[in-house]
Amino acid sequence: MKFVTAPGRYVLFLAKSIFIPWDIRRTWPRLVEQLYIHGVSAFPVILLASVFVGLTTAVQTSYQLMGIVPKYFVGMGVSRMVLIELAPVFTAFLVAGRSASSMSAELGAMRVSEQIDALTVMGVNPYRYLCLPRIAALTLSVPLLVVVMEVCAIAVALLISTLALEVSAYTFLYGVTHFFVPKDFFGGLAKAVLFGLFIGTNGCYFGFGAEGGAKQVGRATTQAVVASAGMILGANFLMALIFFRS
Amino acid sequence: MIRVKQVSKRFRDRLVLDKVNLEVPDSKVIVILGPSGIGKTVMLHVMAGLLRPDHGSVSYDGLPLRFGAFADNRPILVQLGYVFQNGALFDSMDVAENVALPLKENSRLEDSEMKKRVKRTLERVGMAGHEALSPHALSGGMIKLVAIARALVSGPHYVFYDEPTSGLDPLMRERICNLIKSLRDREGKTGVVVTHDLEAAEAVANKIYMLKDGRLSTMGQARKEDYEETHS
Numbered sequence: 001m002k003f004v005t006a007p008g009r010y011v012l013f014l015a016k017s018i019f020i021p022w023d024i025r026r027t028w029p030r031l032v033e034q035l036y037i038h039g040v041s042a043f044p045v046i047l048l049a050s051v052f053v054g055l056t057t058a059v060q061t062s063y064q065l066m067g068i069v070p071k072y073f074v075g076m077g078v079s080r081m082v083l084i085e086l087a088p089v090f091t092a093f094l095v096a097g098r099s100a101s102s103m104s105a106e107l108g109a110m111r112v113s114e115q116i117d118a119l120t121v122m123g124v125n126p127y128r129y130l131c132l133p134r135i136a137a138l139t140l141s142v143p144l145l146v147v148v149m150e151v152c153a154i155a156v157a158l159l160i161s162t163l164a165l166e167v168s169a170y171t172f173l174y175g176v177t178h179f180f181v182p183k184d185f186f187g188g189l190a191k192a193v194l195f196g197l198f199i200g201t202n203g204c205y206f207g208f209g210a211e212g213g214a215k216q217v218g219r220a221t222t223q224a225v226v227a228s229a230g231m232i233l234g235a236n237f238l239m240a241l242i243f244f245r246s
Numbered sequence: 247m248i249r250v251k252q253v254s255k256r257f258r259d260r261l262v263l264d265k266v267n268l269e270v271p272d273s274k275v276i277v278i279l280g281p282s283g284i285g286k287t288v289m290l291h292v293m294a295g296l297l298r299p300d301h302g303s304v305s306y307d308g309l310p311l312r313f314g315a316f317a318d319n320r321p322i323l324v325q326l327g328y329v330f331q332n333g334a335l336f337d338s339m340d341v342a343e344n345v346a347l348p349l350k351e352n353s354r355l356e357d358s359e360m361k362k363r364v365k366r367t368l369e370r371v372g373m374a375g376h377e378a379l380s381p382h383a384l385s386g387g388m389i390k391l392v393a394i395a396r397a398l399v400s401g402p403h404y405v406f407y408d409e410p411t412s413g414l415d416p417l418m419r420e421r422i423c424n425l426i427k428s429l430r431d432r433e434g435k436t437g438v439v440v441t442h443d444l445e446a447a448e449a450v451a452n453k454i455y456m457l458k459d460g461r462l463s464t465m466g467q468a469r470k471e472d473y474e475e476t477h478s
Contacts, residue, residue, distance in 0.1 A: 016315060
């Protein structure tokens with residue numbers, strides 16, 4: 001029964017968090033704070049991951065294509081793989097592990113210590129005060145982090161290709177630019193927006209639903225990350241069907 | 247006046263509130279007494295709109311509380327201060343920010359005016375000079391006082407206290423009881439206190455109710471002695 005009603009409760013939660021008067025004057029400072037926590041502070045881990053995404057993708061693309069097709073296909077392979085798939089999905093997984101867990105733990109602790117109830121009886125809408133800035137921050141910051149990963153990963157791939165894979169910078173960049181399709185970039189961004197929305201909503205939804213004590217807060221944290229991962233993979237497939245079906 | 251009419255609330259097999267009726271007259275303090283786990287906090291949560299009753303209604307001066315996904319009870323809630331059992335202070339904020347929060351979110355006061363009000367309210371509860379402290383640095387009694395200050399800062403007409411004296415030393419208990427009484431006597435605030443502490447109940451109440459088996463009943467001398475015997 002719970003399994004059947006869960007999607008309805010999830011959608012209702014999202015509606016309660018978004019379809020409310022936004023009260024920009026009061027929400028703005030909290031949105032900026034959340035953008036910093038979940039966006040700016042995620043930069044180092046995203047940059048680190050991008051380096052390895054770029055290195056690995058270049059080495060493997062070169063391994064699979066060398067000697068079969070011209071060398072500029074390495075640039076094409078790397079860039080399209082990064083834009084369409086790797087950057088959006090990797091970034092979303094990293095952000096889910098980092099932000100969905102911290103959000104659900106924070107809100108779960110607030111729930112069990114009655115801080116959310118305290119907001120309600122003060123006449124402050126807890127969905128506007130707590131969820132809206134978090135969901136909006138994740139929806140905005142995941143696409144920006146994806147762009148950072150795309151740029152960094154392709155730059156690192158260019159570097160390793162030039163230094164170790166016998167593909168010149170000109171050849172690599174020819175492959176990147178000649179086969180560039182705007183749909184790849186914007187399709188990847190559209191995915192990122194959706195992933196950010198899911199991560200933010202899951203972090204808040206499971207945190208708000210925590211009841212009891214520390215054990216339930218821990219459980220909510222796990223659920224937020226697992227649900228985010230599942231929804232990212234599911235949405236990734238659906239978006240592939242929408243944007244990248246030949 | 248707060249009017250609770252035929253309110254019932256069940257959790258799984260357990261009927262916690264069974265067609266409860268209660269009237270709280272203006273400028274009086276009523277106390278709901280009962281042992282731990284009997285449903286006193288549930289009663290207070292229903293009265294504050296935090297829990298939806300299975301049956302019945304709650305109204306404030308004739309204005310009914312609404313329960314629903316998009317229910318907006320702000321006109322009632324801005325008249326209500328609620329002191330939670332553990333204080334429910336925000337640990338990401340210091341004392342002054344905690345107390346200022348209702349003003350910040352519900353009013354358009356200038357920062358300077360807000361600061362003045364916060365200072366005045368903290369002075370009133372005897373917590374002046376503690377503005378910059380984090381809730382972690384406060385004792386249990388101080389947390390309760392700051393929670394009372396936060397409940398009072400926007401000038402509510404009704405104040406709910408959930409176990410205001412539990413876990414406190416006798417001096418702090420007396421201080422909080424005196425504060426509840428002075429809020430009623432000097433400022434005419436209507437109070438609802440839930441507690442298991444008979445001594446504190448007697449110190450602050452105009453009327454004491456006993457919650458037992460989901461039912462509320464007024465407490466006479468005989469029942470008082472019985473309660474004292476059972477819970478001493």
